[in-house]
Amino acid sequence: MEESDNLFPGVRIVLVETSHPGNIGGAARAMKNMGLTELVLVNPCDFPSDKALYRAVSAEDLLGSARVVTTLDDAIGDVGLVIGTSARDRRIPWPMLTPHECGVKVNQHAIKNAGVAILFGPESRGLKNEDLHRCQFHVNIPTGKAYTSLNLAMAVQVICYEILKAKLDQATATHHAPSHEDSNWDLPFADATAMEHFYVHLERTLTDIKFHDPEVPKQLMTRLRRLFNRIRPDQMEISILRGILSAVDRLGDKKTSK
Amino acid sequence: MEESDNLFPGVRIVLVETSHPGNIGGAARAMKNMGLTELVLVNPCDFPSDKALYRAVSAEDLLGSARVVTTLDDAIGDVGLVIGTSARDRRIPWPMLTPHECGVKVNQHAIKNAGVAILFGPESRGLKNEDLHRCQFHVNIPTGKAYTSLNLAMAVQVICYEILKAKLDQATATHHAPSHEDSNWDLPFADATAMEHFYVHLERTLTDIKFHDPEVPKQLMTRLRRLFNRIRPDQMEISILRGILSAVDRLGDKKTSK
Numbered sequence: 001m002e003e004s005d006n007l008f009p010g011v012r013i014v015l016v017e018t019s020h021p022g023n024i025g026g027a028a029r030a031m032k033n034m035g036l037t038e039l040v041l042v043n044p045c046d047f048p049s050d051k052a053l054y055r056a057v058s059a060e061d062l063l064g065s066a067r068v069v070t071t072l073d074d075a076i077g078d079v080g081l082v083i084g085t086s087a088r089d090r091r092i093p094w095p096m097l098t099p100h101e102c103g104v105k106v107n108q109h110a111i112k113n114a115g116v117a118i119l120f121g122p123e124s125r126g127l128k129n130e131d132l133h134r135c136q137f138h139v140n141i142p143t144g145k146a147y148t149s150l151n152l153a154m155a156v157q158v159i160c161y162e163i164l165k166a167k168l169d170q171a172t173a174t175h176h177a178p179s180h181e182d183s184n185w186d187l188p189f190a191d192a193t194a195m196e197h198f199y200v201h202l203e204r205t206l207t208d209i210k211f212h213d214p215e216v217p218k219q220l221m222t223r224l225r226r227l228f229n230r231i232r233p234d235q236m237e238i239s240i241l242r243g244i245l246s247a248v249d250r251l252g253d254k255k256t257s258k
Numbered sequence: 259m260e261e262s263d264n265l266f267p268g269v270r271i272v273l274v275e276t277s278h279p280g281n282i283g284g285a286a287r288a289m290k291n292m293g294l295t296e297l298v299l300v301n302p303c304d305f306p307s308d309k310a311l312y313r314a315v316s317a318e319d320l321l322g323s324a325r326v327v328t329t330l331d332d333a334i335g336d337v338g339l340v341i342g343t344s345a346r347d348r349r350i351p352w353p354m355l356t357p358h359e360c361g362v363k364v365n366q367h368a369i370k371n372a373g374v375a376i377l378f379g380p381e382s383r384g385l386k387n388e389d390l391h392r393c394q395f396h397v398n399i400p401t402g403k404a405y406t407s408l409n410l411a412m413a414v415q416v417i418c419y420e421i422l423k424a425k426l427d428q429a430t431a432t433h434h435a436p437s438h439e440d441s442n443w444d445l446p447f448a449d450a451t452a453m454e455h456f457y458v459h460l461e462r463t464l465t466d467i468k469f470h471d472p473e474v475p476k477q478l479m480t481r482l483r484r485l486f487n488r489i490r491p492d493q494m495e496i497s498i499l500r501g502i503l504s505a506v507d508r509l510g511d512k513k514t515s516k
Contacts, residue, residue, distance in 0.1 A: 005404035030412055035402025058405050093444050100423070141419070142426055144293025146263035147316050150415075154288055157412045158419050161399070165358075168400055211505040223498060230489050237485050240478065247469040248506050 007035030008163065010115045011106055013156060014075045016042045016131065017122040025055030025063065026153030027120075032059035034160035035167075039066040040075045040117075055153070072119075072131055073196070079115030080189040081105070081232075084127050084135035085155060087148060092222055094138045095230060102139040103162030107170055114189050118159060123152050133222060134192065136229045187234040194238050199225060205245045208252050265293030266421065268373045269364055271414060272333045274300045274389060275380040283313030283321065284411030285378075290317035292418035293425075297324040298333045298375070313411070330377075330389055338372030339363070342385050342393035343413055345406060352396045360397040361420030365428060376417060381410050445492035452496050457483060463503045466510050 013031055018024055024047060028039055039062050041047060047068065053060050069075050076082050083102055086094075097105060106116050119135065121127030132138060141150060141158050150158075190198070203221055206212035212220055233241065271289055276282055282305060286297055297320050299305060305326065311318050327333050334340050341360055344352075355363060364374050377393065379385030390396060399408060399416050408416075448456070461479055464470035470478055491499065 005402065007402050026409065026412075029405070029409060032405040033401045033408050033412070035404070055409075057409075058407070099419075142422055143291045144263065144265050144422065146293070146295075147287070147290040149316070150291050151284065151287060151313075151315075154284075154291070154412065154415045157415055161357075161416050161419075164400055164402065206502065206505075209502075209505045209509050211502055220498070223495060227489055227491065227495050227498075231485055232488075233485065237481060240481060240485075244464065244467075244469055247464075247467045248509070251467050251506070251509055 005032070005035070006037040007167065008038075008106070008110055010038075010079075011036060011110050011163070012038040012040050012075075012079070012115075012117050013160070014040045014042060014072075014117050014119045015044065015152070015156075016072065016075075016119060016127060017045065018047075018120075018152065019045045019123050020152075021046045021049030021052040022055045023123065023152040024049070024066075025052035025057075025059075026151075027156040028052070028056040028059040028062040028066070030153055030157035031160050032062055034157075034164040036160050036163065037062055037065070039063070041066055041068045042072055042075050043070055044068065072134065073193070076117040076119070076134065077193040077196075078191050079117045080112075080191050081109045081114065081116045081137075082119065082135045082192055083116070083137045083139055084119045084132045085121070085159065086132055086138040086140055087126050087150075092219060092226060094132070094226060095136065097137045097139045099139060099141055099158055099162040100166070102137070102159060103164075103166030105137070106163050107166045112188070115191070117192075120152060120155060133225045133229075134196075136232055187236050190233050190235050190238040194235070195228070195233075198228070198233075198238055198242060201242060201245050205248050205252075209248065263290070263293070264295040265425065266296075266364070266368055266374075268296075268337075269294060269368050269421070270296035270298050270333075270337070270373075270375050271418070272298045272300060272330075272375050272377045273302065273410070273414075274330065274333075274377060274385060275303065276305075276378075276410065277303045277381050278410075279304045279307030279310040280313045281381065281410040282307070282324075283310035283315075283317075284409075285414040286310070286314040286317040286320040286324070288411055288415035289418050290320055292415075292422040294418050294421065295320055295323070297321070299324055299326045300330055300333050301328055302326065330392065334375040334377070334392065336373060337375045339367045339374045339395075340377065340393045341374070341395045341397055342377045342390045343379070343417065344390060344396040344398055345384050345408075352390065353394065355395045355397045357397060357399055357416055357420040358424070360395070360417060361422075361424035363395070364421050365424045378410060378413060445494050448491050448493050448496040452493070453487070453491075456486070456491075456496055456500060459500060459503050460486075463506050463510075467506065 052063055056063050109116050207214055310321055314321050367374050465472055
């Protein structure tokens with residue numbers, strides 16, 4: 001694969017527990033057509049596979065360089081922006097993107113080299129809620145009412161098409177909404193691993209101070225994840241938040257040590 | 259097939275001399291996903307076919323109702339707008355549409371009930387020049403340079419997606435992000451007063467737990483304000499955050515009261 005084949009360094013497509021190898025091949029072809037080359041497979045059911053090669057046609061190099069991992073953490077731990085594809089309405093609304101907005105956001109973020117992962121779930125049931133809660137945004141591909149379930153590789157095609165389109169549109173226009181994600185933010189974003197460590201720390205501290213009962217969690221941690229994922233903290237901010245939790249921990253320690 | 263499954267009466271997808279029946283099935287699924295149901299096949303190499311049914315999944319009704327004809331005239335003779343998909347640069351420049359423009363044009367035209375046909379050529383070589391010259395417009399799906407040849411069903415997916423998207427964009431007068439800042443969020447936002455009370459509480463608690471010194475504040479509160487203002491918390495979220503602060507306060511009270 002040529003370096004220049006990859007128009008989107010740091011932007012990876014993550015297929016989670018894909019059942020049909022043909023879909024992996026079809027997704028690889030769709031990616032390469034649109035200038036993306038970084039494919040990560042989390043626990044694929046059947047890979048490598050001749051069926052994948054057959055559907056990939058001239059994108060077989062993407063299958064050869066695909067990274068196969070066993071946990072979602074291995075797939076997204078080092079990236080700054082995680083977007084999950086979601087067909088269903090969820091109980092707790094999550095910041096949603098249209099595919100077009102997803103394409104724009106990926107391009108804005110990719111400029112900063114902070115890494116982007118776009119997650120696609122298994123064919124039969126989509127991403128699990130706990131995987132969706134790892135995402136800052138969900139993206140939903142619109143459909144008619146008669147048949148709402150897109151083929152997996154088709155979904156990859158639509159999203160990758162919007163990513164390329166946004167890049168081409170950028171080249172010709174200069175209009176997009178200024179936000180802290182765009183231009184001159186002073187520090188890099190916390191990556192997904194740092195966010196996960198923060199959530200673990202947060203849950204432990206909230207449990208210690210008896211605000212949260214892991215046995216009767218209700219939706220507390222889900223709501224807090226949704227809340228802090230919306231911030232997309234930078235590295236100093238996540239240090240401050242961790243520092244506050246540690247100060248609370250010390251307070252609790254002093255109390256119990258007395 | 260229900261009448262209402264067809265969001266685009268009079269808009270037909272025409273596949274010319276398709277080689278692989280799997281692509282016919284994949285195209286049918288992509289169409290039905292996007293609310294299109296009128297499929298016309300000009301001299302398909304292998305149809306009907308189990309491979310087409312397999313790939314169509316729940317769009318097999320589209321295959322059942324597909325019209326199979328032997329000439330392009332039979333396929334497009336009665337429509338008012340013919341658009342041809344074209345990957346290659348042609349010798350004679352033709353009015354070109356992007357997929358987005360194609361979607362808009364199809365919707366504009368469909369309102370007039372004059373019929374629209376979108377032509378897709380054979381997998382190996384695309385539409386013949388004489389077929390392309392039957393078209394008012396050509397539409398080209400952008401690609402990266404490394405691999406420019408889309409799978410046929412994928413091309414149908416992208417074009418049908420843009421047709422549905424244009425219809426949905428029409429429907430929503432103001433087309434912007436369905437983000438958490440819109441009306442479909444589950445709860446109203448905390449107002450400015452609630453935010454200010456939260457910041458006062460936050461600063462007091464952080465001072466109590468010795469994380470913050472109001473005499474040597476540095477930029478801590480500024481950074482925290484910037485951080486929480488980015489969230490735009492809803493009313494339940496601000497209650498949760500206040501609740502956490504109160505739990506920390508109680509912990510401190512117990513400590514000092516001992």
